[in-house]
Amino acid sequence: MVLIELINVKKRVGSEEILKGIDLKVHKGEFLAIIGASGSGKSSLLYIMGLLDFPTEGEVFFKGQQVSSMDSQMVSRIRNESIGFVFQFHYLLPEFTLLENVMIPMLKKGIQRPQAEERARELLKSLGLGGKEKRKIYQVSGGEMQRTAIARALANNPEVILADEPTGNLDSKNTAIVMQILQEINRSGTTVVMVTHELELAKKANRILQMKDGLLVL
Numbered sequence: 159m160v161l162i163e164l165i166n167v168k169k170r171v172g173s174e175e176i177l178k179g180i181d182l183k184v185h186k187g188e189f190l191a192i193i194g195a196s197g198s199g200k201s202s203l204l205y206i207m208g209l210l211d212f213p214t215e216g217e218v219f220f221k222g223q224q225v226s227s228m229d230s231q232m233v234s235r236i237r238n239e240s241i242g243f244v245f246q247f248h249y250l251l252p253e254f255t256l257l258e259n260v261m262i263p264m265l266k267k268g269i270q271r272p273q274a275e276e277r278a279r280e281l282l283k284s285l286g287l288g289g290k291e292k293r294k295i296y297q298v299s300g301g302e303m304q305r306t307a308i309a310r311a312l313a314n315n316p317e318v319i320l321a322d323e324p325t326g327n328l329d330s331k332n333t334a335i336v337m338q339i340l341q342e343i344n345r346s347g348t349t350v351v352m353v354t355h356e357l358e359l360a361k362k363a364n365r366i367l368q369m370k371d372g373l374l375v376l
């Protein structure tokens with residue numbers, strides 16, 4: 159089954175075309191890595207795949223449904239409930255605890271507090287953060303923040319995790335931990351799309367695509 163499909167997607171910003179016609183199918187259950195040099199358009203592509211941004215030309219389909227035909231409520235619902243995002247710069251809320259950060263997507267979905275808290279605790283525990291739930295984001299290490307971001311991305315049991323340089327600012331030990339977690343998530347059935355500029359990390363995926371100057375070249 160095709161989960162996300164892009165057909166001739168172009169993105170223009172001012173006079174510059176940063177995506178120049180991308181055709182891409184993400185299949186349910188796969189672990190796809192997208193590599194490419196800095197500035198080649200990887201993040202821009204991921205934002206469009208995650209319905210955080212929209213193409214200036216071309217079409218995006220989520221589970222066969224054309225995104226441009228959806229109303230904004232539906233788009234936000236897919237984003238919050240079906241897609242989990244892990245970014246290089248975490249976008250976690252620094253003044254909130256790890257627990258609260260992981261609970262937020264569930265509360266947004268309408269899940270009751272006690273249930274949200276229980277699941278958030280379980281997720282944090284499974285990512286090795288048991289006992290640190292009540293710390294604030296600024297009180298944990300980069301690796302722990304990244305694992306919190308993964309816990310948050312998993313909160314609503316999404317169909318796909320989109321990860322943009324998820325190990326970008328981590329040392330080799332934490333990189334290995336995060337990669338292992340992403341592989342486990344994928345083995346348990348969740349589709350994973352990971353952007354990285356490191357070929358060694360991309361090799362952990364089932365499929366590697368390369369971007370160059372706004373195009374997929376491989």
Ligand SMILES: Nc1ncnc2c1ncn2[C@@H]1O[C@H](COP(=O)(O)OP(=O)(O)OP(=O)(O)O)[C@@H](O)[C@H]1O
Pocket residue numbers: 171176194195196197198199200201202203355
């Ligand atoms: N909002 C924007 N306005 C103008 N230019 C942009 C915008 N977003 C991205 N770009 C440009 O588009 C190109 C692709 O950017 P993008 O962030 O997608 O690259 P990337 O492959 O993710 O790079 P990196 O590996 O450094 O993260 C770059 O030249 C960038 O400067």
Ligand SMILES: [Mg+2]
Pocket residue numbers: 200201202322
């Ligand atoms: Mg980027």
